[in-house]
Amino acid sequence: MPKSEIVIRLGGEGGEGVISTGDIFTLASARTGYHVFTFRTYPAEIKGGHAWYQVRVGPRPVLSMGDQVDVLVAFNLEAYEKHKHLLNKEEGVLIYDPDEVTPEPHPKTVLYPIPFNRIARQDLNFVRGKNVVVTGVLAGLFGLDPSSLTGFITQRYKRRAELLDQNLKALEAGITYALKNLTKADPYYLTPTERVGRLVMSGNDAIVAGALTAGCRFYAGYPITPASEILELMAQTLPRIGGVSFQAEDEMAAIGSVLGASFAGVKAMTATSGPGLSLMTEFMGWSGMAEVPCVIVDAQRAGPSTGMPTKLEQGDLNHALFGGHGEFPRIVIAPGSVEDAFWQIINAFNLAEKYQVPVIFLSDQSLSHRTESLLKPDLSKVQVVDRLRPDEEALENGYQRFAITETGVSPMAVPGTPGGMYVAPGLEHDEKGHVDNPLASHEKMVPKRFRKLETLQKELEAPPRYGASDARIGVIGWGSTEGAIREAVERCVAKGIKVAAIHPKVLNPLPEKYIEEFIRSVDTVIVPEVNYTGQFARYLRSIFGIPVVRINKWGGLPFTAGEIQRKIEEVANGR
Amino acid sequence: MVVSTMPLTAKDYKSEVKPTWCPGCGDFAVLSATFKALADLQLRPEQVVVVSGIGCSSRIPYFCNTYGIHSLHGRALPMATGIKLARPDLTVLAMGGDGDLFSIGAGHFPHAARRNLDILVVCMDNQTYGLTKAQYSPTSFVGHKSKSSPYGTVEWPMNPVLLALAAGASWVARGYSGRPKQLQELIVEGVRHRGFAFLNVQSPCTEFHNTYNYYDARVQDIPKDHDPTDYLSAVRLALPQEKTLLGVFYRSERPVYEEQVRAFEKVKVEFDPDEFLSRYG
Ligand SMILES: Cc1ncc(C[n+]2csc(CCOP(=O)(O)OP(=O)(O)O)c2C)c(N)n1
Numbered sequence A: 001m002p003k004s005e006i007v008i009r010l011g012g013e014g015g016e017g018v019i020s021t022g023d024i025f026t027l028a029s030a031r032t033g034y035h036v037f038t039f040r041t042y043p044a045e046i047k048g049g050h051a052w053y054q055v056r057v058g059p060r061p062v063l064s065m066g067d068q069v070d071v072l073v074a075f076n077l078e079a080y081e082k083h084k085h086l087l088n089k090e091e092g093v094l095i096y097d098p099d100e101v102t103p104e105p106h107p108k109t110v111l112y113p114i115p116f117n118r119i120a121r122q123d124l125n126f127v128r129g130k131n132v133v134v135t136g137v138l139a140g141l142f143g144l145d146p147s148s149l150t151g152f153i154t155q156r157y158k159r160r161a162e163l164l165d166q167n168l169k170a171l172e173a174g175i176t177y178a179l180k181n182l183t184k185a186d187p188y189y190l191t192p193t194e195r196v197g198r199l200v201m202s203g204n205d206a207i208v209a210g211a212l213t214a215g216c217r218f219y220a221g222y223p224i225t226p227a228s229e230i231l232e233l234m235a236q237t238l239p240r241i242g243g244v245s246f247q248a249e250d251e252m253a254a255i256g257s258v259l260g261a262s263f264a265g266v267k268a269m270t271a272t273s274g275p276g277l278s279l280m281t282e283f284m285g286w287s288g289m290a291e292v293p294c295v296i297v298d299a300q301r302a303g304p305s306t307g308m309p310t311k312l313e314q315g316d317l318n319h320a321l322f323g324g325h326g327e328f329p330r331i332v333i334a335p336g337s338v339e340d341a342f343w344q345i346i347n348a349f350n351l352a353e354k355y356q357v358p359v360i361f362l363s364d365q366s367l368s369h370r371t372e373s374l375l376k377p378d379l380s381k382v383q384v385v386d387r388l389r390p391d392e393e394a395l396e397n398g399y400q401r402f403a404i405t406e407t408g409v410s411p412m413a414v415p416g417t418p419g420g421m422y423v424a425p426g427l428e429h430d431e432k433g434h435v436d437n438p439l440a441s442h443e444k445m446v447p448k449r450f451r452k453l454e455t456l457q458k459e460l461e462a463p464p465r466y467g468a469s470d471a472r473i474g475v476i477g478w479g480s481t482e483g484a485i486r487e488a489v490e491r492c493v494a495k496g497i498k499v500a501a502i503h504p505k506v507l508n509p510l511p512e513k514y515i516e517e518f519i520r521s522v523d524t525v526i527v528p529e530v531n532y533t534g535q536f537a538r539y540l541r542s543i544f545g546i547p548v549v550r551i552n553k554w555g556g557l558p559f560t561a562g563e564i565q566r567k568i569e570e571v572a573n574g575r
Numbered sequence B: 001m002v003v004s005t006m007p008l009t010a011k012d013y014k015s016e017v018k019p020t021w022c023p024g025c026g027d028f029a030v031l032s033a034t035f036k037a038l039a040d041l042q043l044r045p046e047q048v049v050v051v052s053g054i055g056c057s058s059r060i061p062y063f064c065n066t067y068g069i070h071s072l073h074g075r076a077l078p079m080a081t082g083i084k085l086a087r088p089d090l091t092v093l094a095m096g097g098d099g100d101l102f103s104i105g106a107g108h109f110p111h112a113a114r115r116n117l118d119i120l121v122v123c124m125d126n127q128t129y130g131l132t133k134a135q136y137s138p139t140s141f142v143g144h145k146s147k148s149s150p151y152g153t154v155e156w157p158m159n160p161v162l163l164a165l166a167a168g169a170s171w172v173a174r175g176y177s178g179r180p181k182q183l184q185e186l187i188v189e190g191v192r193h194r195g196f197a198f199l200n201v202q203s204p205c206t207e208f209h210n211t212y213n214y215y216d217a218r219v220q221d222i223p224k225d226h227d228p229t230d231y232l233s234a235v236r237l238a239l240p241q242e243k244t245l246l247g248v249f250y251r252s253e254r255p256v257y258e259e260q261v262r263a264f265e266k267v268k269v270e271f272d273p274d275e276f277l278s279r280y281g
C-alpha cells in the first residue's frame, strides 16, 4: 500500500551538507502541502563529527519526530553504523553511497546505492553540490514535485547566477539518477497534495516573530548555542523597525541592558542558554525586587557547565523556578511547539508587563532548532498588554512607585515623565522607593510583590488536555515534549487505554486548580522529562504531595512518542 | 503635571533623602558638584537618569531628584547602556566606586568606552572598599594596608584614566573632591561632551582611608599648554606622575553609538507581523 507519511533520517559528517539537504527537502515538502516536523543535531565543532537530521513528513499534522526511521540516507559509513538499528523493520529504505558504505544483508530493507560523491565530483565537477544531488534523488524517488525544489533553489541563489546554475544541474542530476537507475521498490510517495499556505519555522524564528509582535523593541544577547539565531534575527530586523539589537559583552551586560531599556519604557528581551542563565541570575533577583519587567529566553541545552552544547536537556527548570538568592516573584513559561512558542512568547511579554516581573521562557535545543509546519497564526487573536502607568493625579500627589495595591501591581513611571521621578532600587524599600526603613518595608513589600503571582494564578486558564475524558492514567508534561506526549496518548487511547495528558505552559505560578483536578481524576500520574533528576516530577510532588511515575531520558535527544507510549502501556498493564 | 518654567537651581536636583555618608566623605563634594552642574546645564530633572552599582558611592541616585537606578555591584554600565540605547533623549550619568567600576564591573568598562555611548561615567575613587569596611581595592597603591591586606597589598594598581584612554573613551578627565568648583566644571563638560565621557574623582574615604592630606599636597592642574586633542600627550600625562594631575586629559569627536545603532531611524517602518511571518511561507 502506498504511504505518504515518511520519517527520513540523514546522517553524515558535520559540514557535509546533511542539514542543508534536510532543510531543502523539508521546505519543498511543506510547499507541496505536507506537514513537516524536523529534528537536527550536529557536533559542537564547525567541521567534522557526526551530524544528523530527521524529518517526518505527512499529509496529516505531525506531532513529533517519529519513532523508527523509514528512510535512512547514509552519507558515510558512520551514519550507516549509527542509525541502521532504527530502520523500519518491515518497510525500511536505505539510501547510501556504495563508495562509502557496504551494507550488511537487510532482508526486508529496500537498498538504493547511489554514488552521490561521484555524481557531484565527476559528473558535475561540483563537490559541494552533493547535498542538492541527494535532495534530487529523494525528490525523484518519492515523487516530490520538482518545481517546489527549483523554486526554492532559485530563490536562495537568485543573486549568484553561477551557483544557481550549478545547483539546478545538481538537482536535475539527482532526479534523473533516481528515475533512470533505480527501480522503485518502496511504498513511499509524496505525491502533490492540496497546497495550503503553511509556514515552516524554527522555534527560534517563532520566538522572534512573537516577541516583535508583542512589541519587543530592545534585544540584547551574547552568542550561545542554541539561542544565537535569536540574536542574529533580531539584529537583522530590529534596526529597521525603530528598535535596537545589542550584542553585549557578556550575559550580565545583556540582561542589565535589557532591564535598563525596560526601565526606560521599552519592551525588552534577552535570550541565552544554561551557562548564560547562570550569569543572569543575580539580575533576575534585581528585576523581581525593583519590579522592572523583562523576558529571558533560556534555550536549554545539556549541562552542567559547557556540557553538550548542541544537545537537548530540559535541565534548567529548577534554575528557572528557584535560581537566585532571596525570594522574589517570577513567571516561568515553557512552550510546547513551534507555533506555541509564537503565542507563549507574546504571553510572556504581556505577563512581564502586566505584573512587572522577570519572565523566564524555557525553550530548548530541540524546540529552538527544529522546524515545524504551521498555518500562519491568526493575528487578529493577538492581544498586547502594556504596563500600568501612573495617572496625572498620582503624579501630582507625591507619586508612589511601589504603592501597595490589591493586585500587587503598582503604576510604573517612565523617565521623562515629570513628577514620576524615583529610583529603581535593589535595596528593600517602601512605597516611594525609600530605603531607610528596611525592616518595616520588607514586612509589607515581600507579600506585596508575591501578591502579583497570586493575582496571576487566579487568571490562569486550564492547560491543554489530550486523550480520554474518563482517563485513569494521567500524563503531565512540560515544554517541548508536548507533541510526543500527545501522540503517545492518542495511540494508547486508540488501543483502548484510558489515558489523558495535560500540558501546562505557565509553570510558575502553576494553574494549580486545574492540575489538582486532573490529578484527582486519575489513579496514576506519569511525568516524562528529558532530564535525569525529574525536576518537574519533584516540583509537582512538592506542591501536590502525590507519588508520580517518572520517565526520564538524558541522552541529549528528544523523546519519541513510542518511548512514552511504552511507559503508559506498562502502567496500564499494571507493571 | 504642570511643569514650572523658572530656571532650575541646584536645589531642584536634590531629593528629600539625606545622604548617609560619613561626615567629610569625599562623595559629598561629588554630589553637590553634580547638583550644581545639572543646574548649570538646566537639564529637566525628569530627563536625567543617575545609574549606579553598589557601594557607599553608589548610593548617590537616592539623593538625586532625578530618575535613578541602584543596580547590582558592578552593573551600572550595562544598565546605562540599555537606557541610552532605548532612549537617546535622556541624559545618563553612571556613577560608582572604584571597586564597582574597576573590580567587579571592570569587564563592562572598556566596552562602554569603545562603543562611545553618549554618557558620563563618574568614578568616586577612594582607593578602598568603603561599604564593606576597608578592604583594598583595585586602585589601592602597592603597600596599602587594609583589613584584607594586613601586610600591605602587593598588587599593581589599576590606573582608571589610562585605562579609559586605552579603551577608547572620547573624553577623559580627573577631578578631586577637595576642588569642588573644578569638579562642577568637569561634570558640566563631561555631560556636554557627545560621546563616552569618563571622570575619575579622587574622593577620599574619611572613615577608612583618608587621603585628603595626601592629595592636597599632590594635586596640580594639567599644564595649560596640554592639547587635549593630542592622544599621545594625554597618555603621557596619564602615566604615573610625581603629581596627581587634574583636568581634562583627552577630548575627541567620534560618532556616537546610539546614533549609529539607529542608522535606519529616518527610514524605519512599522513592524508588520503578517509580512514577517509570510517570509516563512
Ligand atoms: C556580587 C556582590 N559581591 C560583593 C558585594 C559586597 N560589596 C558591596 S559594595 C562593595 C565594594 C564597594 O567598594 P567601591 O565600589 O569602591 O565603593 P565604595 O563603598 O568605596 O564607595 C562590595 C565588595 C555585593 N554587594 N555584591
Ligand code: SF4
Residues within 6 Å of the ligand: B020, B021, B022, B024, B025, B026, B027, B056, B057, B126, B130, B131, B204, B205, B206, B207, B208
Ligand atoms: S565609609 Fe568611606 S566611602 Fe563610605 S561613606 Fe564613609 S567615608 Fe564615605
